[in-house]
Every structure is written in structure tokens, then in C-alpha cells.
Amino acid sequence: MTSFVNHQIRLAARPVGMPSRNNWSFTEQIVGELSEGEVLVKILSLSLDPAMRGWMNEGKSYIAPVEIGQVMRAGGVGKVVASKNPDFALGDYVSGGLGVQEYCLMTPADLKRNNLRKIDLRLGTLYQWLNVLGMPGMTAYFGLMDIGQPQPGETLVVSGAAGAVGQTVGQLAKIKGCRVVGIAGGKAKCDWVVEELKFDACIDYKAGAVKDGLKEYCPKGVDIYFDNVGGEILDTVLTHLHLKARIIICGAISQYNNTNAVAGPKNYLSLLVNRARMEGRLFLIMQIVLMRLLLNWPTI
Template identity: 75%
Template sequence: MNAIASTTNHQVRLAQRPVGLPTRENWSFTTEPVAQPPESGVLVKTLSLSLDPAMRGWMNDAKSYIAPVGIGEVMRAGGIGKVVASRNPKFAVGDLVSAALGVQEYMTIPEDQFKRVSLFKIDSRLGTPGQWLNVLGMPGMTGYFGLLDIGEPKAGETVVVSGAAGAVGQTVGQLAKIKGCRVVGIAGGPAKCEWVVNELGFDACIDYKAGNVKAALKEHCPKGVDIYFDNVGGDILDDVLARLARGARIIICGAISQYNNTTPVQGPKNYLSLLVNRARMQGMVVFDYADRFPVAVAELAGYLREGRMKSREDVVQGLETFPEALNKLFKGENFGKLVLQVAAD
């Protein structure tokens, strides 16, 4: 047991279900006393939270791969924290941990909840806390298993990834390069595209904001697209479908262009390209691969250590900025993995 600095836990809760882009009115800011851990439990202080496109889906009252966040509940979020009080021999005060901490400053976790919130100690020798939310965290795991297990890349194949400067896209593109593929990113704006090519080593990057993605795909994928890792959906998915190579694989990881629609989702009107090209489109949810995360972390940490892989985080400060910080994702304003820093240490 240890004294903690604050006795007040600031929290962000879901107040209303949003229609379209979330607004500040959809959130409520609450406080409660910090609770000391029960026997065998721990108290974790939030350092950084992961802001992810999937969070928008959790705000809807719809059946999905995970239950929606209830009205009045603390918003779900993965994060990195520091153990500030422990009644469990496996965790010591000062340990850095990863867990679904929620958008709040402190989380008291009884032992019987360790598994539910995916609590584990992180090894700071393998990566920084930011990297543990990025390449070594859920985005990295998503990119790793989506690309390798669903995409099955072979050296020489052409891989296209949308959201290329985002968290998942960074990992996918760099990993595909390491596996010997030709890699073409799609991102918004020249700054992201330059970074993706010059810093991450992609073969090309298409600025979708410049228009005519279709012509750019033709230019940069002369033999067609063997693997498309889709984070965005919408028109770009249709453009890539029109450019598939025979036997192509599309990994459906997300569809950020559609999450704030107030009209129905835009279905891919070029889906019959799957037939013509004997191609497949397959969905994935990263949690299914949890028992293999350690293998992926070891491999990716190796690439980071060797300098073969880079990571970039876009860090926003302060719990109270959460509503606007989250919306950066949907406006395409984040450059790299979006992280909300709640406390410096």
C-alpha cells in the first residue's frame, strides 16, 4: 500500500448517444473519490489513453463484437498506467501496466477483474509507453494479425493500406515492407504522405485529399492490388476494389469514413470485383488473437530495436480535452497514433 497524490478521480462518461460526429454534450465530466484497492487488487493511475476509431462504434446502442458503453458509464479506453497502490504480489508500486483503464484518472481493479480489463505489466525495455499504445499495443496487434493471418502476404506482392499515417496503417505498411512487399499507402494531405514514404519507407503514398485515387492506384499498382488493408471504407474501398489483382485479399479492419454517418453505411458498389478476381474480403477483430500477442510483441519490438520499424504518436494533453481529441480521428487531423496524455508520471 502506498499513499497517492490525489484523492479525486476525474472521469469522462457517456451522457448521450451521438448522432453523427460526437459533441461535447454527449459527454459528462464527473468526479468521485479515488478508491483504495480491495484485497489482492491494485490501484492504477492513468498516464496515457489510446484514442481509437473503434470507440465511435462503442458509443452506439448496437450489437457488435463488444457490448456498447452504457449511458452514464465511464467511456471505455485502453491505456498505460502506473500502479500506485497494490495489494497483489504480482504488481508493485511503480509498475507500468496496460489495461482498459477507461477515460479517467484512476482505476481500482479487483483481482477478479484483471482478465476482463486485460491488465498486464509492460516491459519498458521493449518500447516506450507511447509505443505500447501503438506498434506494441492494439493498433500494432491489429496490423500484425490482420496483415499476416488474413492477408497472407508473399514477397513481391502489392499491398495497399488506407489510414497509412494512422496507428494501424504504420504497422501494416512497415511490416509489409519487411515481408518483401511493394507498399502503397493512402493518407490525407502531403505532410502525411511525405512522412509515410520518406520516414517509413513505403514505395508510394496517395493523397486522397488531392482527388483521383483511382488514377493514382493505377499508376502506383501497375500489376493490381494483391492485399488491401482497409481502415476507411467508403469511396476509397470502391476505388481499390476496381484495381484488385487475381486472388486478392481485403482485410476489413474498419471504416472510419462511415462511423459518423447519419445515413446508412455506403456499401461497396464494386464488390463484384471479388467475383471477377476470385478475391476475398474478410473481417477481423484483434481480441481473437490475444493468446498470440506476446509473439507479435516480441517480433515488432525487435524491429523497433533494430530501427527497421518506426512509430509516431500524436499526443494531446489533458483529460478534459478528450471530446475534441477523439474527434481529431474523424476529421483526419491526427498524424500518427492518437494518444491522450492524462498525467506525465
């Protein structure tokens, strides 16, 4: 086998607040001969997901933390450059938990754990497989459809509207006949969300416009709020709910680098007054499996 030199970024110390250079170590390793059942993937692109910040923390969560010294966990797409596994051939494009490195050597156990699967570039580009056809797209779809249950004519608000999850949520809700209002940071992003993604409106939270924007663009209140950011924006949206509103807790990016306790919603009694509900949703591998079955992707 041609010898491959791998470069990796490893977690060297757990960050407190915003991560910095000191939290990382950079290593180089020669990739050895493959054993039976193993696959070597050249990584072509990685997804830098907000969730990665949580994986750096110690403590119980929905997934084990990245250990000190371990290659940083990340989802990515790549190409098989060596294989001793009959399910993966040289040149196959794949997606899965590849880690922040140049090459990923997967044992049969890793293949399962990191959900390595073939992807079909006729269905989408490499980047679309990381975005709308990947984890963020599935998160948007299942969160919106299962919890949001959008109905024509309803008003949906989504924060992080220009981000990977938010942009998909808004476009799906438009397809479902909702009036869609995004919340994003800065004029350029807000213009893009309206002009390119065809949302009905987008509120610039960096201009302090959330309260007035909700009043202006959601005069009958918010039926569905897809929350990607938590914090103050969540609190403000809670004061504008319509009866029987549904709130999807997808993430709380405004809180991830907090050194204090996560700020909880002050205005939660609005859920009581409006007979509304708020539900968290984690994207799970099962949902990718389900999508593949629905779309008959296993045949590639």
C-alpha cells in the first residue's frame, strides 16, 4: 500500500469559555498497513458544527465527551483510498464521523460507531451531503415535521436562520405553506435569507430588532418557533406566542461558551397561558437510516 501521512488535530485541554489555540495539539502519523475489514478514507471536507463545542466538555450528555488526546470528533465526507472491506471499494465517496484529520482509518467497529456510509454524488454535491442531505438537514426536517407539525397559514419563526439548520427549516416551512420569519445577525445575512431563501422576513438580532420585528412580522403571534440559539432571543419569542404554539429546542448556540450557568427562559409561563409546548429533539443516526430506506439510498 502507498504510505499515507496523516495530520490530526487533537483535544489537548478542555476549554473554559471560548476555545483557543492552547486547547489543541497537532500530530503527524504514518498510516500503517490495513488489516482485514478496515477502510482508509481521505477526508475532503469537514462540518464545523456548534455541537462540537459541547463535545469538548466533561460530563454526562447524549454522547461521550471527546477525551483529552483524542482526535477531535467531526462529521465529514471523503473518498476511500484503501480498503480491505468488501462493502467499500476504492474511489467510493463516503460520509460519517471522520474526525479533524486528513485521513481516517476505520476498523469494522469504527465503521459502525461512526456510521460510515456511501454517498451518491448524483443526488447532491459533497457539501450538500454535509448540509441539507446530512445531519443539519435531517435535524431540520425531523424537528420541524415531528414537533412543529407546520400547517398552511401558520407563522413560523426560526433563529440561526442563515445557518445550516435554520435555512433548511425555513425553506421546508415555506413548502408547507407557512409564513416564515427568520432571525439572523447582520443586514447582509438577513437580505440573503429573504432574497435568496425566500423567507417572508428576517429580523436582525444584532441591531436589537427582535422585539419590534416580531410585533411587525408576526401580528397574530408565533405558531412555531424553531430555536437554534436559546438565551435572550428565546425569551423574547416566548412573549409573542400564539395559542397552542410549538417550540422546537434544537440548540442554544448563544450559551455554548458561557462560563456561567446556562441562562434559562424567564418567560416560560407564556407556555401555560398559551397552552403551548416546548420539546427538545436530538438528531439520531436512526433518522438517517430511515431516510435512506424511504429514498432507497442503500442501493448505491
